[in-house]
Each structure stands twice: as C-alpha cells, then as structure tokens.
Amino acid sequence: MVRYSKGAFREVLRDYNVDIAYTPMILADVFKSSEFARTDYTTNDIDSPVVVQFAAHDPVDLAQAAQLVAPYCDGIDLNCGCPQKWAYKERIGAYLSDKPETVREMVRAVKAVVSTPCSVKIRRHPTDDRQTIELVKRAEMMGVDWITIHGRTRHQKSTEPVDFNIIKMVKESVGVPVLANGGIFSVEDADEMYEKTGVDGVMSARGLLQNPALFAGYEHTPLEAVQKYRQLRAGIRHTDIHLPPPHHVS
Incomplete structure (x- = not known):
C-alpha cells in the first residue's frame, strides 16, 4: 500500500505469523533516478523475506530500479493493481489491467537483469475476465515467479464482495504459485x-x-504490538542498510 508497510511495521508483522512482507508501492522512475528517494527504503537482517513493490509503465525504468534494489531484498513485485485515480492517470497500477503486453515486457526486462524472484500483483479486469487470464499467462511466459490477484476491479469499493471465481480461474490458468488478496x-x-x-x-x-496480529488469531491489535511499533519508530536501528547512489545503475 502507498506510504504504509515501512520497516518498523514490517518488523512488527513478523512477530504474528506473517511469512512475507511487502514494502509500500514505490515509483520505479523516481527510485532509480533519485538518491534521496531511495533513502525511504531501509532494510536489515531481520527484514526477510521482504518484497519491494514497484509501480511502473516503462520496462527500462523498472529494470534499472530492480538492479539497484535486488541486493537488498528477496523479491521484486510489479504493482498492476493500485486503484487510485492519480495512479491510473500516471499509467501505473490498475491502468495495466488491460495492458498484458506492457506487463509482459516489464517482467521480461526485470528477469533479464536480476536473478531475484519477480512477481506481479493484479486486479480483476473491469469488464472482461479473459483479459485477466491473458495478462497472467503472458507474465508466466516471461518467467514471473508468482502472481497475486485481488478479486475486485478498480471501480469496486472495498466494502463490496470479493469475486472468488476470478481468483480460482487465475489459479487454474497458470502453473506458478498464486496468492489471493481482498x-x-x-x-x-x-x-x-x-x-x-x-x-x-x-x-x-x-x-x-x-490488526497486524490477525494471522496469529488475534481479534484485536495486542498492546505489545503497539508498544513495539512505537519503539521501532523512535529511532533507526543501527543495523539498517541503505541503498547505494545512482552510479551503481548499469
């Protein structure tokens, strides 16, 4: 999610049965061009497995961002699901729902430059489930390592029911692991x-x-989770790792 799931929050999650944590959505073109922008992502030896989530519409931007971050993460994700209007206008996120060829080329670009696992996160196509299946199949052809599908379209409210059928269709259409969201x-x-x-x-x-403890069976956020988050936010850990400057991009 945009702005959320930074290092302190991810560390709290790992106490409560979260197996893999994702970063907030990061703009690939800004990340690969700005050393200042890269300071927003830090990690450490506790922060694993961690998947860095990028938003992009250009294969070169995504590949260069992937090269920079690959030594400091366990996976790279292309967000094709963000429903926010600003993202759609920027041709990122859910804008890519009906752009399977663009997604295909971006996955191919990442796989060509790094060995780090690569995934895509998508939403259900607004009008045609066949487009959803076409998108995941093309991503699989380019070697995507797993796929996450949100069972709503970008137009649906978060209070509307998730469509289990489209998630099941995606799972049955590809051979790579499929995660479900929503x-x-x-x-x-x-x-x-x-x-x-x-x-x-x-x-x-x-x-x-x-409730960061939901996967551990808690109905409400435990007090110790809040206390740990506040302690972590009070200062950067001395073991935090920062990314290198722009001249490391090839």
Whole structure:
C-alpha cells in the first residue's frame, strides 16, 4: 500500500505469523533516478523475506530500479493493481489491467537483469475476465515467479464482495504459485479464501493495518504490538542498510 508497510511495521508483522512482507508501492522512475528517494527504503537482517513493490509503465525504468534494489531484498513485485485515480492517470497500477503486453515486457526486462524472484500483483479486469487470464499467462511466459490477484476491479469499493471465481480461474490458468488478496481481516477470512479458490497463499493489506496480529488469531491489535511499533519508530536501528547512489545503475 502507498506510504504504509515501512520497516518498523514490517518488523512488527513478523512477530504474528506473517511469512512475507511487502514494502509500500514505490515509483520505479523516481527510485532509480533519485538518491534521496531511495533513502525511504531501509532494510536489515531481520527484514526477510521482504518484497519491494514497484509501480511502473516503462520496462527500462523498472529494470534499472530492480538492479539497484535486488541486493537488498528477496523479491521484486510489479504493482498492476493500485486503484487510485492519480495512479491510473500516471499509467501505473490498475491502468495495466488491460495492458498484458506492457506487463509482459516489464517482467521480461526485470528477469533479464536480476536473478531475484519477480512477481506481479493484479486486479480483476473491469469488464472482461479473459483479459485477466491473458495478462497472467503472458507474465508466466516471461518467467514471473508468482502472481497475486485481488478479486475486485478498480471501480469496486472495498466494502463490496470479493469475486472468488476470478481468483480460482487465475489459479487454474497458470502453473506458478498464486496468492489471493481482498477482504482478509481474520484467519476465518483466509481459510474461506483457501477453501473457495485453492490458492497457494493469502495476502492482507487493510486488514493488517487494522490488526497486524490477525494471522496469529488475534481479534484485536495486542498492546505489545503497539508498544513495539512505537519503539521501532523512535529511532533507526543501527543495523539498517541503505541503498547505494545512482552510479551503481548499469
């Protein structure tokens, strides 16, 4: 999510059965061009596995950003699901829902320059489920390592039901692991998603912001999670790793 899931929050999540944590969505063109922008991402030996989530519409921008961050993460994700209007205007996020060839080229560009696993996160196409399937198949052809599907279109409100059928269709259409996103606020929600779709994993965003301990079975955020987050936010850990300056891009 934009601006959320930074280092301190990711560290808290790892105490509560979160297996893989993602960074906030980062603009690839800004990240690869600005040393100042890269200071927003820090990591450390505790922060693993961590997936850096990029928004991009240009293969070169994404590949150069991937080269910079690859030594400092466990995965690189292309966000094709952000529904915000500003993102759509910038031709990133959910704008790519019906641009399978563009997604294909960006995945290919990343796989050509780094060995770090690469994924894509998508939403259901607004009008045609065949476009959703076409997008994931093209990404798979280029060697994408896993796919995350949010079961709503960019036009749907977060209060509307998630479509389990499109998630199941995506899972049955590709051979790579598929994660499901949307409407996960409890362990029971996760269990229902597994049962109805057969996916390999479940992702939560708003649910974890509301309760970072949900995957550990807590109904409400435990006090110790709040206390740890405040302590971590009070200062940067001495073990934090910062990324290199621009001249390291090839």
